[in-house]
Amino acid sequence: MARLKFLSDLYMEEATKRTRANPEYQEASEGFDDTLSFIVEPEPDKGITERITVGTVLPQASEYWLDDRPVTFTFIAPYSVYVDIMTGKLDAVRAITKGSLKLKGPMPKILRYVKGTNLWIDTLRTIPTEFEGDFAERSFG
Amino acid sequence: MARMTGGEVVVRCLLKEEVKYVFGVPGAQLLPLTDAICKNRDRGIDFIHNRHEQASAHMADAWARVTGQPGVCTGTVGPGATDLVPGVAAAYVESVPMIVLTAQTQSWRSYPSHGSTQECDQLALFSGITKWNASVNSWDRIGELVRQAFRMALSGRPGPVHLDLPADILFQTGELEEDAFPEPYQYRAIEGPAGNPALVEKAVELLLSARDPLIHAGGGVLRSGAWNELRDLAEHLGTPVTPTVGARGVLPDDHPLVFKPSGYGAIGAQCEADVVLAIGTRFGELDGWGNPPFWGEKGTQRFIQVDCAPEMIGVNAPLEIGIAGDARTVLRQIMDLVRKTAPARKAGRLATECRATEQAWRSEFEDLGRSDTEPIHPLRLVKEARDFFPRDSMICVDGGNIAVWATYLMDVYEPRTFLWAGDMGHLGAGLPYALAARLACPEKQVFIIHGDGSFLFMNQELETARRHGLQVIDIIANDQAYGMIKQGQLAACGGRVIGVDFYDTRCDRMAESMGCYGERVEKPGQIRPALQRAVDSGLPAVLDVLVDKEAALNPPDFATIVDLWLQGCELG
Numbered sequence: 001m002a003r004l005k006f007l008s009d010l011y012m013e014e015a016t017k018r019t020r021a022n023p024e025y026q027e028a029s030e031g032f033d034d035t036l037s038f039i040v041e042p043e044p045d046k047g048i049t050e051r052i053t054v055g056t057v058l059p060q061a062s063e064y065w066l067d068d069r070p071v072t073f074t075f076i077a078p079y080s081v082y083v084d085i086m087t088g089k090l091d092a093v094r095a096i097t098k099g100s101l102k103l104k105g106p107m108p109k110i111l112r113y114v115k116g117t118n119l120w121i122d123t124l125r126t127i128p129t130e131f132e133g134d135f136a137e138r139s140f141g
Numbered sequence: 142m143a144r145m146t147g148g149e150v151v152v153r154c155l156l157k158e159e160v161k162y163v164f165g166v167p168g169a170q171l172l173p174l175t176d177a178i179c180k181n182r183d184r185g186i187d188f189i190h191n192r193h194e195q196a197s198a199h200m201a202d203a204w205a206r207v208t209g210q211p212g213v214c215t216g217t218v219g220p221g222a223t224d225l226v227p228g229v230a231a232a233y234v235e236s237v238p239m240i241v242l243t244a245q246t247q248s249w250r251s252y253p254s255h256g257s258t259q260e261c262d263q264l265a266l267f268s269g270i271t272k273w274n275a276s277v278n279s280w281d282r283i284g285e286l287v288r289q290a291f292r293m294a295l296s297g298r299p300g301p302v303h304l305d306l307p308a309d310i311l312f313q314t315g316e317l318e319e320d321a322f323p324e325p326y327q328y329r330a331i332e333g334p335a336g337n338p339a340l341v342e343k344a345v346e347l348l349l350s351a352r353d354p355l356i357h358a359g360g361g362v363l364r365s366g367a368w369n370e371l372r373d374l375a376e377h378l379g380t381p382v383t384p385t386v387g388a389r390g391v392l393p394d395d396h397p398l399v400f401k402p403s404g405y406g407a408i409g410a411q412c413e414a415d416v417v418l419a420i421g422t423r424f425g426e427l428d429g430w431g432n433p434p435f436w437g438e439k440g441t442q443r444f445i446q447v448d449c450a451p452e453m454i455g456v457n458a459p460l461e462i463g464i465a466g467d468a469r470t471v472l473r474q475i476m477d478l479v480r481k482t483a484p485a486r487k488a489g490r491l492a493t494e495c496r497a498t499e500q501a502w503r504s505e506f507e508d509l510g511r512s513d514t515e516p517i518h519p520l521r522l523v524k525e526a527r528d529f530f531p532r533d534s535m536i537c538v539d540g541g542n543i544a545v546w547a548t549y550l551m552d553v554y555e556p557r558t559f560l561w562a563g564d565m566g567h568l569g570a571g572l573p574y575a576l577a578a579r580l581a582c583p584e585k586q587v588f589i590i591h592g593d594g595s596f597l598f599m600n601q602e603l604e605t606a607r608r609h610g611l612q613v614i615d616i617i618a619n620d621q622a623y624g625m626i627k628q629g630q631l632a633a634c635g636g637r638v639i640g641v642d643f644y645d646t647r648c649d650r651m652a653e654s655m656g657c658y659g660e661r662v663e664k665p666g667q668i669r670p671a672l673q674r675a676v677d678s679g680l681p682a683v684l685d686v687l688v689d690k691e692a693a694l695n696p697p698d699f700a701t702i703v704d705l706w707l708q709g710c711e712l713g
Contacts, residue, residue, distance in 0.1 A: 091700070097408065098704045099434040108409025108491075112498040115505070 003130035003139055006086070007040065007054050012064040014127050019061035022123045029059035029116030034109070035071035041078045047133020048079040059116065073105035083135045085121060092121050142318055147280050147311040148173025151242065152181050153322050154287035160213050162204065162580060163242075164189045164197035166224075168217020170244035170308035189580070189609065191573070192601040194221050198228020199562075199573035199599075200580075201239050207535070207557050207581040209366055211238040211294045218244045218308070219259030222266065228573075230270040231565040232301045235360060235387055238294040239301035240287075241267065241274075248278055248307035267303040274303035280313045284321055292329040298450030299364055333365055333449060333467020336474055340464045344445045345478040347416055347461060353491040354380045355414035357428075360387035361421015361449060367469035368392060368556045371420070374476050379486040381414075381495060383407040386427050386563045390553035398492055402427070403548065403698060406499025410491055411436050416461075418475075420447045421468045424457040426705055427563065431458025447471045505697075506549040516689040517665050519546040519618050519696075523590065525668040526616055527551050530586050533558065535578035539571025539591035541625025543618040545696035547590055558585075569598025575613040576606055586676070588614040592693075593685075594623045596648055606681035607656040614675050615683045617648050620693040628694040629703060633712055652683035662686040 004011040019025065040052035055071055056064040081100050084090035093114050095101035103110060110117070128141025145153070151174055155163070167175045167190060178188045191197045194216040201212025212232075216225045222243040232239050246257040254260050267274050273293040277286050290302045325331070348354050356375055362368060362384075368391050375382045375398050384391050386402045393399065400407035411417070414437065422428060429435030436442060436458070443461040447468060448454055454463035464471055510524030523546055530536075532554040538544045538561040553559040560578060562570040571589040579587045596617045606613055627641040649659030658678035662671045668686065675682035 094700055094704075097434055097701055103434075106409075106494075107412035108406070108494045108498040111405035111409050112501045114405070114501065 001128050001141075003128040003141060005130050005132070006082070007038070007052050009066060011127065011129070012054055012056070012066065015124055016056065016061040016064050018123050018126060019059065019120065022119065025116060025119040025123055026059050028119050029113055032059055032109075032113050032116060034058065034073060035069075036073040036075065037069065037071045038082075039074060039076045040082055041076065043078050043080060043133070046080065046135070048135075058120065073103065073110065076102045076104070079133070079135065083131055083138055086125060086129060087138050087140065088125070092117055142316045144314055144316050146173040146177065147283055147306070147313050148175075148177040149180070150280070150283040150317065151287055151306070151311075152177040152186060154284055155213060156181065156184055156186055157322050158291055158325055159210070160186055162187055162189050163213045163215055164191060164200040164204075164577075165215035166191055166194050166197060166217070166221055168221050168244060170246070170311065171215060171217045171221075173311040174215065174242065174244070174306070189605070191605050193599070194224035195227045195569070196573040196599055196602045196605065198225045198239070198241070199231065199567075199570045200577040202228060202232040202237050202562075202570075203560055203574040203577035204581055205232070205237045205239055206363075206560055207578050209364070209557070211240050211291060212577070213240045213242065215242040216244075217259075218246055218263070219261045222261060222263045226266065226270065227567060228570070229267065229301050229303075231562040231567045231570060233270045233272075234564040235562070236299050236364065237301065238299040240290050240294060241271065241301055241303040243267075243303065243305050244311065245276065245305045245307045247309040249309070251307060252276065263303075263305045270301065271303040272298075272300040274305065276305040277307070277310055280310050280315050283310070284317075288323075288328045291325070296330060298448075298453060333470050334465070336447065336464040336466030336471040338474070340462055341471065341474045342478060344418070344462050344464060345475055345482070347443065347445060348378065348418060348475075349479070349483050351414075351416035353414050353489060354378060354416045354418065355410055355491070356380050356382045357385070357411070357417055357419040357422060358382055358388045358391050359385045359420060359422025361468045362391050363388055363556055364421065365449070365468040367420075367472050370469055370472035370476060374472055374479065377476070377479060377485050378483070379488040379492060381410045381492045383410055385422050386561070388421070389559040389561075390556050393554040394552040395554070397496065398488060400495055400499055401548070403701075404499055405502035406495040408435055409498045410495040413437065413491055413495075414442060416443050416445070418445045418447070419458075420472065421449070423448065423453045425564065429705070503549070510550050513665050514689065515664055516687055517663070517668070519543060519688050519693050520550060521665050522616065522618055522668060522686055522688060523547050524550045525665075526588060526590055526672065529669060529672045530588055533585055535560070535575065535582055535585050535587040537561070537571045537575045537578065537587070537589040539574070539589060540568060540595035540618075541566075541592060541623065542628065542693055542696050542699065543590060543592045543624070545625075545698055545702065546618075546693075548698070551590070568595035571595060572599045572602045572606075572613070572615060575615070576602060576609070576611050579611040579613055580609075586614070587612070588616060590616045590618065592624060593617050593619040593621060593643065593646065593648060597646065600648070600651055603652055603657050603681055603683065604655040611681060612679060613681050614672065615652070615681070617683065617685050618688045618693065619648065619685055620688050620690045621645055622690065624693050625699070628699055631694070632700075632703070647685065649683050649685040652681070656680070658682035660684055
């Protein structure tokens with residue numbers, strides 16, 4: 001499979017498929033049933049010039065969207081933080097608890113589903129991913 | 142009218158304060174003091190001599206933490222005084238009341254120095270790690286200054302104080318009437334100050350109008366003995382309680398409203414609460430400074446802070462209401478008003494939701510605590526120890542990574558039963574803490590869990606334990622390394638390590654050489670029987686437990702701790 005541009009329409013479509021198809025993740029996230037948005041802040045000095053927003057419903061992954069919508073959880077971070085998480089340099093929950101991945105939404109619920117969160121990130125890591133700008137060399141898969 | 146040395150005057154003052162033990166190492170200039178203790182043993186005071194003054198200071202610190210009364214330690218001029226420093230510093234940063242007595246060379250040849258052997262500017266030495274210190278420059282002022290020492294140690298934010306006692310003053314004799322030794326209530330406050338009633342009223346209004354209130358309890362609650370008042374308020378309002386690391390045990394860890402420090406239940410509650418009543422804490426580093434991500438976003442969360450020290454009010458987190466006052470007294474004021482205006486409530490949404498989060502967080506550690514892998518997983522050791530000892534046991538934690546591992550499953554159930562020099566992070570405090578805990582609570586079992594690195598800082602105190610018949614069970618998670626530093630080096634220095642690995646030391650045999658029980662443990666199934674044999678020995682005991690070196694390096698929250706410590710530093 002060719003690499004997919006991180007958080008592009010095709011990437012989200014593939015992520016949705018793989019999320020639905022991961023029984024271990026589905027089991028660990030049972031009862032979560034909520035909406036999430038991921039906002040990527042630009043880093044122009046590193047070649048990331050545009051703000052990106054994507055959203056989904058987890059764990060069902062019944063749909064995804066590429067615009068701003070009202071959701072329960074919003075995660076906000078620069079592109080580099082997402083790259084660190086996707087490449088395994090930074091643990092996603094640690095990114096939240098150290099404040100580099102900012103969360104708007106009920107923290108207790110997110111912290112209750114740590115195992116599910118980690119399994120979801122693992123699922124996304126199976127997608128051949130292409131990063132942009134200065135991060136291109138960290139593309140994988 | 143009785144004739145007495147300066148040393149005897151000091152001891153008579155200590156007796157008025159019902160001091161039971163002076164911890165120290167004797168010395169020539171201290172002779173009048175130690176001899177006065179010797180002569181007054183039948184009046185209830187005794188001298189506990191250690192193998193190093195640092196241990197004496199740690200014991201005085203622990204005595205104060207467990208009993209609520211100031212601990213007293215002593216060292217002779219020069220090396221004795223300088224050896225006390227680490228233990229005094231650990232107490233100072235955690236607001237533990239102590240009386241530190243040092244001998245000094247004769248008054249006519251100190252300050253300034255005239256070149257006496259061992260002479261040292263001890264006033265300067267202790268000035269940064271005590272609330273107050275003074276040189277006792279006249280026999281006539283001994284009583285006044287000892288009383289001032291107790292007044293200062295116990296007032297406002299408690300802490301260590303220091304008296305420098307020149308040898309000639311200690312040896313000098315004079316006559317004093319019995320009324321030269323007043324009762325403590327005649328010279329210092331017995332109750333802590335109340336809070337401003339108008340501010341207390343505002344605080345109650347804010348608490349009662351909150352959607353999701355939270356009580357954050359710090360070491361000040363333990364120091365003032367306010368756990369019953371804390372429980373009453375929390376249970377009446379159905380409010381979650383997040384104790385700080387320094388307040389572990391203020392309410393039982395298995396109380397339905399209590400969330401362990403840094404656990405995900407606690408972080409969730411701290412982020413979600415709209416009103417926080419913080420009592421006896423200054424929101425230090427281990428509290429994330431009262432800032433996100435460990436707390437709610439600015440502007441969404443309102444803080445009420447109660448602290449006995451006005452200078453600690455608002456020092457880190459911006460406040461809605463700051464109340465200077467003693468934790469117990471102010472909690473009583475709050476409860477009186479709450480009872481009049483609000484009926485008791487059930488546990489609120491926040492407590493229920495965060496309980497589920499806490500359980501999910503803990504379940505992973507419970508699994509590791511049952512691990513049968515060899516070498517032994519550190520959490521298996523922690524869990525075995527906690528399950529073996531009674532709920533009311535005195536628990537001492539000492540070290541780096543093992544202290545982090547212990548956070549997860551080392552549950553604490555009673556106030557003043559958990560001892561850890563967490564703020565200063567001293568290695569080696571555990572064993573002296575345990576010995577003092579045993580002296581203070583001879584009816585309770587006392588155990589320590591620490592690493593081999595920390596054990597080998599203060600292991601000589603096993604001889605003190607044996608000599609005084611103090612049974613403590615010393616459990617060593619032996620990974621033959623300064624694990625916390627090693628992991629930091631591995632993570633930050635491209636895999637290079639330096640100065641962190643050890644030879645395989647037989648800590649159990651060291652214990653045996655000092656007349657204690659010793660046993661090495663290598664398999665998970667051996668832990669519990671070994672603990673039983675240690676207790677049955679009737680002796681101070683060391684279990685030298687070989688743990689999984691790789692697993693020991695990586696407690697899950699290690700990275701978060703390093704993030705806090707090195708915040709703002711440019712890391713590779």
